[in-house]
Amino acid sequence: MSSNPYQEEVTSDFEVLSRKEEPKNKPDTKTILKHLGLFLLTFFFVTMTGANFVGFEPVLFPFAIPNTTDILRGLLFAGLFLSFLTVHEFGHYFAAVRHNIKVTLPYYIPLPIGIGTVGAVIRIKERIRKMHKLFDVGASGPIAGFIVALVVLMVGFATLPEPAEYVQNFSGHEELKEYVAQNGTYPEFITDEVEGQGVLTVGNTLLYSALASMFDNVPPMWEMYHYPFLFAGWLGLFFTALNLMPVGQLDGGHILYSLIGYKKHRVVARLFFTMITAIGGAEAIPLLREFIAGYTTMPLAEYVVWGFILFVLMNRAFRSDRYWIFAMMAASIIGSVVYDYAVGGVEAGQASYIWVVWSFFMAFVVGVEHPPVDIEEKLSPARRVIGWLSMLIFLLCISPNPIYMN
Numbered sequence: 297m298s299s300n301p302y303q304e305e306v307t308s309d310f311e312v313l314s315r316k317e318e319p320k321n322k323p324d325t326k327t328i329l330k331h332l333g334l335f336l337l338t339f340f341f342v343t344m345t346g347a348n349f350v351g352f353e354p355v356l357f358p359f360a361i362p363n364t365t366d367i368l369r370g371l372l373f374a375g376l377f378l379s380f381l382t383v384h385e386f387g388h389y390f391a392a393v394r395h396n397i398k399v400t401l402p403y404y405i406p407l408p409i410g411i412g413t414v415g416a417v418i419r420i421k422e423r424i425r426k427m428h429k430l431f432d433v434g435a436s437g438p439i440a441g442f443i444v445a446l447v448v449l450m451v452g453f454a455t456l457p458e459p460a461e462y463v464q465n466f467s468g469h470e471e472l473k474e475y476v477a478q479n480g481t482y483p484e485f486i487t488d489e490v491e492g493q494g495v496l497t498v499g500n501t502l503l504y505s506a507l508a509s510m511f512d513n514v515p516p517m518w519e520m521y522h523y524p525f526l527f528a529g530w531l532g533l534f535f536t537a538l539n540l541m542p543v544g545q546l547d548g549g550h551i552l553y554s555l556i557g558y559k560k561h562r563v564v565a566r567l568f569f570t571m572i573t574a575i576g577g578a579e580a581i582p583l584l585r586e587f588i589a590g591y592t593t594m595p596l597a598e599y600v601v602w603g604f605i606l607f608v609l610m611n612r613a614f615r616s617d618r619y620w621i622f623a624m625m626a627a628s629i630i631g632s633v634v635y636d637y638a639v640g641g642v643e644a645g646q647a648s649y650i651w652v653v654w655s656f657f658m659a660f661v662v663g664v665e666h667p668p669v670d671i672e673e674k675l676s677p678a679r680r681v682i683g684w685l686s687m688l689i690f691l692l693c694i695s696p697n698p699i700y701m702n
Contacts, residue, residue, distance in 0.1 A: 319393075319396065320396055320397070320398040320422075321392070321393050321396075321398065321399060323401055327401065328401070331401040331402065331403065331404070334403060334404040334405075334406065335378075335382075335402075335404045337404075337406040338378070338404040338405065338406040338412065338413045338416075339374050339378055340406075340412075341406045341407060341408050341412035341413060342370075342373070342374040342377060342378060342411060342412030342413055343367065343370040343371050343373070343374040343412070344357040344358070344361070344362065344367075344370060344408075344412065345357050345370075345408070345409065345410060345411055345412040346369075346370040346373035346374055346377070346411060346412060346524075347362035347366040347367055347369060347370030347373075348362070348370075349373070349411070349521045349522070349527060350366075350369045350370065350372075350373050350521070350522055350523070350524045350527060351363075351365070351366030351369055351370065352365060352366060352369070352465045352466050352467060353365075353366060353466075353467045354366065354467075357408065358408050369524060372524045373524040373527065373528055374412070376448050376524060376525060376528035376529070377411070377528040377531055377532065379444055379448070380441050380444045380445045380448065380528070380531075380532035380535070381404075381413075381415065381416050381441070381532075381535070382402070382416075383440045383441050383443075383444045384416075384437045384438065384440060384441030384444075384535075384536070384539075385402035385416045385417070385418055385437060386402065386440075387436040387437040387438075387439065387440030387441065388418050388433055388434075388436055388437040388547075389401065389402065389418055390436070391432045391433045391436035391437075392418075392420065392433050394432070395429045395432060395433070397420060397422060397424060397429065397433065398420070398421040398422045399418055399419065399420050399421060400418050400419040400421065401418070402416045402417065402418050403416060403417050403418070403419070404416045405417070411531065415535065420433070423670075424669065425669065425670040425671055426669065426670070426671045426673065427554050427669050427671060427672055427673045427674075427675065428554070428673060428675060428676070428679065430550050430553070430554055430669055431550065431551060431554035431555075431675055431679055431683065432679075433550065434547045434548075434549075434550025434551050434554070435547070435550070435551050435679075435682055435683060435686055437539070437547055438536050438539050438540050438547050438548075438686060438689070439682065439686065441532060441535070441536050442532075442533070442536045442689055442693075444532065445528075445529050445531075445532025445533045445535075445536060446529070446533070448525055448528050448529040448532060449504070449507065449525070449526065449529025449530065449532075449533065450507070450529075451525055452523060452524075452525025452526040452528075452529055453507060453508065453510070453511040453514065453526070454511070455525065456511060456512070456513040456514065456515075456523075457513070458480075458513060459476050459480070459481055459482055459513055459515065460476050460477055460480045460481075463476050464477070466522065472519075481513075482515055482516050482519060483516075484516070495518045495701065496518065496521055496699070496701060497517050497518040497699070497700055497701070498517050498518075498520055498521060498527075498530060498695075498698060498699050499517065499695030499696065499697045499698040499699065499700075500517050500695065501530075501533065501534070501537075501692065501693050501694060501695045502691065502692045502693075503533060503692035503693055504530060504533070504693075533693040534693060534694070534695065534698055536689065536690075536693055537689070537690050537693035537694040537695075538654075538694075540686055540687070540689060540690035540693075541568070541572075541654075541658075541690065542561075542564060542565060542568055542687065542690070543565045543568055543569055543658055543662065543663070543664050543665075543666075544565070544658060544662035544663035544664055544665065544666060545662045545663060545666070546658075546662050547686075548686070548687070548690060549561075549565065549662070549666045550666070551683050551686050551687070552564065552565075552683075552687065553666040553669070554675055554679075554683065555675065555680060555683045555684070557672055558666070558668045558669075558672065561665075561666055562665050562666075565664050565665055565666065566613070566614060566620060566624065566664060566665070567624075569613055569624075569655075569658055569659070569664045570610075570624040570627055570628050570631075571628075571631065572651055572654060572655055572658065573606060573609060573610070573624075573628045573651075573655045574627070574628045574629075574630075574631030574632050574635065575631075575632075575635070575651045575696060576649075576651035576652040576654070576655045577602050577606070577628060577629065577631070577632030577635075578631075578632045578635040578636055579648070579649050579651055579652055579697075580602055580605075580649070580652050581598050581599065581602055581632055581636060582598075582636070583649075584597075584598035584601050584602060585598040588601065599629065599633075602629070602632070603625065603629060606625050606628055606629070607621065607625060609655055609656065609659045610624055610625055610628075610659075612659045612660060613658065613659040613663075613664040614664070615665075648697060648698055648699045648700045650698055650699070
């Protein structure tokens with residue numbers, strides 16, 4: 297045997313690779329029942345809270361139980377939305393199983409408010425050492441989920457009812473009912489049918505707008521949540537876009553890292569995070585302005601407060617890299633100012649504040665930079681095409697102000 301240590305390492309690696317690996321993913325009955333229980337609880341919550349959106353006589357669960365008709369509509373919504381979510385997560389799971397990477401079954405996260413869930417996650421329980429494996433696990437979920445969400449949305453568009461008949465099913469909405477009964481279509485403006493509360497509006501996206509233009513009787517974005525197929529499809533596409541953000545341990549982070557490598561991805565991810573904080577600032581600054589006005593008349597105090605928050609976020613995200621922190625703080629605040637004054641910004645109380653939340657989520661949970669992979673290899677042409685298509689899907693499905701009251 298050679299005394300060369302490098303040669304010994306090569307021989308050892310060859311012997312390891314020559315052995316047939318034992319399957320690592322064999323969940324026992326107890327584990328399966330635990331994950332199934334989380335799924336069923338999530339299905340129940342999505343059904344009940346979903347009925348509040350798509351029901352004819354909505355009530356706020358868990359303070360009241362919907363009637364039978366609305367529960368059935370809630371079941372339809374839950375089935376559609378959780379079909380997307382399940383296919384997305386099992387896309388990741390089966391890709392990991394194919395590469396013999398130790399992984400958990402999906403953890404569904406039930407929540408008795410909102411839409412009944414904040415999604416689902418799987419846990420990769422070992423380090424992924426090769427680029428193509430990282431790509432396959434990262435891309436399989438959003439691609440599979442996108443297909444399901446797109447099909448659900450297209451079915452919804454293809455089966456749209458006549459608005460003059462459909463809106464008469466809903467309780468309240470008297471001004472809307474009268475307008476539609478007289479004109480046979482939805483008004484272009486937002487009615488004040490919910491006095492003092494505004495109307496729940498979901499943000500338009502490039503893909504949704506393009507698809508909607510091909511069909512008649514498409515409801516406006518402030519009425520779309522009453523349609524189970526449209527609402528579930530829109531949520532599926534938006535959840536896909538969130539996961540495809542090209543940062544950290546998100547699916548998009550895995551994909552873009554695999555396409556361009558560690559050094560380039562590090563720069564792109566930091567710039568992207570800065571853009572998200574700029575949009576978050578455009579959401580937060582009007583709210584801070586209203587809040588601070590009751591305590592001080594100091595000019596631009598809201599920007600000082602937001603600047604401090606930005607420093608905390610970027611210090612964490614950029615790992616105390618002072619050059620990046622102060623350069624991107626300046627870029628972010630300028631972006632917020634431009635959005636606030638040049639574009640019109642977001643009025644306090646009408647923002648979803650989702651980008652403020654995601655700024656913290658990216659900085660403190662998933663990270664901005666992707667950890668390096670041991671073996672950086674060039675992806676196959678097919679994988680590269682799928683990867684860039686995934687980035688295109690992100691652009692087509694994202695909305696600057698996704699859910700808000702108008």
